[in-house]
Amino acid sequence: MTVNLSPTWRLSTDNAAPSSGRLVLVNRTTGEAFGPGDTVKPYPSYGFMPASDAVRRLAKMKQLDEERLALVGRFIKGTKGDERQ
Numbered sequence: 001m002t003v004n005l006s007p008t009w010r011l012s013t014d015n016a017a018p019s020s021g022r023l024v025l026v027n028r029t030t031g032e033a034f035g036p037g038d039t040v041k042p043y044p045s046y047g048f049m050p051a052s053d054a055v056r057r058l059a060k061m062k063q064l065d066e067e068r069l070a071l072v073g074r075f076i077k078g079t080k081g082d083e084r085q
Helices: 051-060 066-077
Strands: 002-004 009-012 024-027
Touching (some): 009 066, 024 051, 051 066
Antiparallel strands (some): 002 009, 009 024
């Protein structure tokens, strides 16, 4: 499952980096994958932030169906270094 958050960023369980279908934030340009607690700079104007905050911010600008909103919520809740995803 993939949630396209912007032209540069997507939330995905289909990336080769995660095991067991774990959700990651993927930079579509570089292919680099990030967990919820990893630090990213989604766009120059955003500055650095945890990937979970970036996903929250990017998702606010999208109209997502219930299934994709649930994935966004799952990723955001996966902070604090645990693997509840």
